[in-house]
Amino acid sequence: MSDLDSIISILQDKLNLSCIHSPMVTELMRGIRSQIEGLITGLPSREMAAMCLGLAHSLSRYKLKFSPDKVDTMIVQAICKYIFVSSVLQGLHFPTCLASVILGECLGPTEFVCQPVLIHVTKLCLCQVIEISEYRTQLYDYLKNRMMAIAPNLTVMVGELVGARLIAHAGSLLNLAKHPASTVQILGAEKALFRALKTKRDTPKFGLIYHASLVGQTTAKNKGKISRMLAAKTALTIRYDALGEDTSAEMGAENRLKVETRLRHLEERGIRRISGTGKALARADKYQNKSEIKVYDPSGDSTLPAVSKKRKIQEVEEQEAGVAVKAKKFKAEMKGVFQHIKELLSRELKQGWPRLFSSLRYCVKKGLGL
Template identity: 50%
Template sequence: MLVLYESAVGLALFKIKDSKVEGKQDELAKEFETPEGANNLVKLQAIHRFTSTASAVEDMTAIGEGKLSKSLKKFLTDEISGNKKLKNEKLAVSEPKLGGAIAKKLEINVVSDSSVNELYRGIRQQLSSLLGDVDPRDLATMELGLSHSLSRYKLKFSPDKVDTMIVQAIALLDDLDKEINIYSMRVKEWYGWHFPEMGKIITENITYAKVVKAMGFRTNYATTDFSHVLPEELEETLKSAAAVSMGTEISDQDLAHIHLLADQVISITQYRTELYEYLRNRMAAIAPNLTALVGELVGARLIAHAGSLVSLAKQPASTIQILGAEKALFRALKTKHDTPKYGLIFHASLVGQAPTKLKGKMARMVATKTALSVRLDALADADSKSTVESATIGIDNRVKLEARLRQLEAGAGFSSLRAQAKLNGGEKQKRFDMKGNGASYSTGADSVTLISTGVEAAPGADEGVEKMVVADEVEGETEEQRKKREKKEKKERRKSEKAAGGADGEATGETEEERAARKKAKKEKKRAREEEDGSPKKKSKKSKTRDE
């Protein structure tokens, strides 16, 4: 049995002397415990030494991918296929994919299952003694150099093309924003006990922290110079508020801790500015077209969400459009509702300046151009990306999208804010001021004029009182309104007449027995009239049942 072993020195071919120990892991482990036992069991048949680090990296990469390199193919052909004694021998290979490629192309009987793992472990343990003329220290140095070269090749290391730095930078930028917000709120709440009015006067976090550092106790407002922190108008407002502040007193120890926290806010804010500049420069070097189209922050978030620039380039435009809205997408698919129109790309300036009804269409167009731009950035040569004209496609796509947006706005009847500003001569909208010279309320408007409608009042009202309506309801009414009013009045008149007729019994003052007697007499009179006519009325079901 032959064993193919790849090492930093080269490709080695070993032959097992004792075929009885094949597959017996316990016996193999005992034999490989000492160099003498390993040499008695395994013999070096042939070796193909690497001539350079580049050739070693090439062969090792091919073996790792399960491919048969030219040098390995030539080595196996010369040593096994061309040797009649070894042609029928089994060949043990560590990689199953590589074993399949060797068996297919060279027609060699290959073994690449778990039974050869212990054999490879023993050879690796006693490799320096099996190779013979190789010093263990030299072998360790060669292995270290080859591992570095192989890792560098796998990572495809290039200082100008490391998108991992962008992924880490944008994640750190988000974390810094959260930390700055938390620390700033803590400073305002803490110092607000001493000077509560200052929180409404100064809203910026970094400015608030600098004022706290400069002033200390609020009683020092008169001797503190805020010219390097605040404008003159704001400085006067702050000093006026400090003179009449309702805050409580704090100790020196309290102020010392507040100063330490303010220092943290200032330092983190300064580092955040430096990190943003670093991210902007890195995005301009790695993805200039993507940056020109959607901006460095949105572009960096897209790269970070996809994992890398190459992964983002492999995505279609429809995926880029909803990248970042996966949770909403799957929720919509589960509930059978409308899917989201945009994800992270919503924060791009081109989508943000579009009207609400056109945002979905604009997001789709921006995603299409983004897919083209990012593919060029990912697959372009590093030298061509470093030139001044590297972002031409991104800039051209942005100009086309802006023109298309203006065309859509004109067709839909929208006018962008920028267009309105140009029409107004670049002037901003004037601020609305509430003035106190409004007109007073006129009580004379409360009086109304009533006119007669000719409709009698409802029962119970005073005699001779007619129903009155407001004059404004009659004057100026249309023909349709007049007909409706007359119909309503007629309906009310009928209602009042019916109510008056139904109350006759109550008006005469008859009792319940008298009313029953009157109704009975009325029925008998009606029955007698029917008998005279000769057409008796049919009995009802109730009367039939009663007769029976």
């Protein structure tokens, strides 16, 4: 329902009047407004201009639903207009990005050949490009001032444009403060997120926060880590801006310094790993002792018993020969002992059993070497 339809319904409800709206009524109201100074006597033109300006401001506030508690609405409107103007300027610079326009079809065949017509069209295009570029610069300055006034810490962390896009995507600064850091990280990449969940692939690592300067100056390998840390610090600064009473940007500067330190650490670690300078820096200097020279004692290296070295074949053969000689000698001695015991037993057996018992005892001791 348009604004005129809403006005008609209000008049019908409040005043019980039948209202008619048509193009003829619009032309009639335009004529009355242009001739109102002659129709109403004693009305200065300055007061009439002030009345029109006040009415325009009232309608604008109603359209924007302006309130003192929700001043970030101006930022949302400004960033939307900035994006629109940037796209228009991009289309004027590179018309092939939007559509292919043939100048001969827009102009007649005779007009296309005419050189003054081409010069006039070129001047108009250049003037339009310059005007839109200046308007975009004014929008950027306004957006920068509003962001520093409403969300200074967020502006320090991610910049004016990225911060304004985050606020516009969430709807307001308070709604953005309610989001966790993981949501802030992928805010703006909802289509890619749901497509990844549907196809069971890797989810995106960043959304609108990808355009922040800290993420842009990072290598492709560390973009995910830096975007995650930046989203965590950004979520803190957003809540501080939305709910805190302090208007300084000290917290944003401190968090940005932490992210930059982490970024520098990751980049230096990657460089050291590639070049090998990290190992050279980590290597300790050679210790030089100026004391007297001592002989190294290998016995202190281990507490285990020393293992004997392998013997030579000649030593083994000599030892085996000595053992064989001793065995033969022992065998000869035992043979003589057994022969002596046998003779003794046969002689004692002839003399009687008591004598045999004492002889057996003697033979046992003799045989055992006792």
